[in-house]
């Protein structure tokens with residue numbers, strides 16, 4: 001037995017939970033040795049069975065709650081099905097917002113070593129239910145029947161479900177109807193293990209403001225049987241449908257969408273509005289999933305940018321040009337860069353759709369295109385970044401530090417990489433003035449942040 005590890009496998013202990021991890025597990029410590037226990041909340045005393053011990057940390061199973069947190073809510077197994085595996089379903093909304101604020105504060109202190117940044121309380125939703133404008137449900141088979149729903153946590157077993165408490169009702173309805181139609185037409189569900197069958201995922205994307213619906217059928221092969229019947233039945237059942245797409249993903253991968261799409265019926269995009277800007281959204285483009293919180297987030301980004309109409313703005317990782325076009329209305333010129341060519345096509349289309357002529361978009365890697373722009377003499381007064389979870393590329397951060405825009409607005413969906421990148425910017429002559437967390441994903445552990453960073 002390793003003496004530095006104070007517990008052994010199968011021990012039963014009683015301990016008080018001190019914290020939550022980024023994936024929502026409770027953390028208890030025995031003589032400083034951390035044990036991760038799913039289901040237990042900070043402040044709760046619990047009895048726990050040790051199920052695994054590693055050198056620096058262990059895992060436990062919650063046996064009983066001995067002292068209950070005031071933030072705990074009881075969720076029945078039927079309700080849990082409707083949460084689609086949301087990690088914070090057992091915490092009241094107030095408790096979720098507290099724990100997200102704590103997560104941001106800890107990342108900024110531990111990773112970012114930020115001392116002077118003001119970190120505001122999380123801006124939560126008035127109604128944190130039925131907010132998602134997009135669903136992508138895996139399809140499989142059970143007892144000879146087509147099933148679709150969500151993956152059981154930490155497994156690839158599909159839990160068949162027809163309703164999610166976090167999807168907009170129109171999205172729930174679309175998924176349910178398409179699933180029934182595919183089942184009746186006997187379209188073969190995908191078998192992940194054997195890599196056989198046809199239908200891998202059903203996706204629905206809904207414009208909350210426009211009421212337009214896009215259905216995407218992700219298939220393993222390009223041959224989709226009963227195509228015309230399928231289209232006919234979807235249109236009869238869902239009058240809001242504007243676009244039916246087939247996406248082909250032939251690969252053995254967890255990535256949902258393949259690169260090839262075919263329009264089976266209607267338009268190649270749907271439209272939606274955020275504030276007074278209209279957007280065309282194509283199947284492969286990134287579009288924020290929570291329209292209510294997106295408006296809050298973009299308004300905050302605009303406020304932090306402090307535009308007067310004279311500024312040149314660079315928007316790195318611009319997607320379909322959402323933040324760029326919000327900024328373009330208040331800036332002299334905006335340059336956006338994005339890796340997905342379809343998204344850049346959407347961004348260009350969106351600029352003309354809104355009569356915006358001072359925005360220019362280019363497809364490519366932010367870390368390659370922006371240094372090239374800089375060499376050509378394009379210098380930003382305000383630099384916006386909104387990278388994926390892994391954060392900004394280091395070359396891009398170096399370019400920002402060299403270019404010296406007077407302000408950087410950093411939109412992030414991962415506090416850990418945000419904190420890492422803020423440290424790099426601070427070491428390069430910037431100061432983080434304030435960070436506003438926004439709850440874009442209620443009932444999950446995710447939190448979005450927008451940070452205002454100024455040149456010292």
Ligand SMILES: C[S@@+](CC[C@H](N)C(=O)[O-])C[C@H]1O[C@@H](n2cnc3c(N)ncnc32)[C@H](O)[C@@H]1O
Pocket residue numbers: 286287288316317318319320321322323337338339340343364365366367386387388393413
């Ligand atoms: C979090 S999304 C933000 C999109 C947009 N700002 C919005 O709010 O809708 C990140 C975007 O970065 C793009 N992306 C990922 N890596 C990139 C890179 N190295 N260079 C440029 N764009 C990238 C993704 O395709 C995605 O559209």
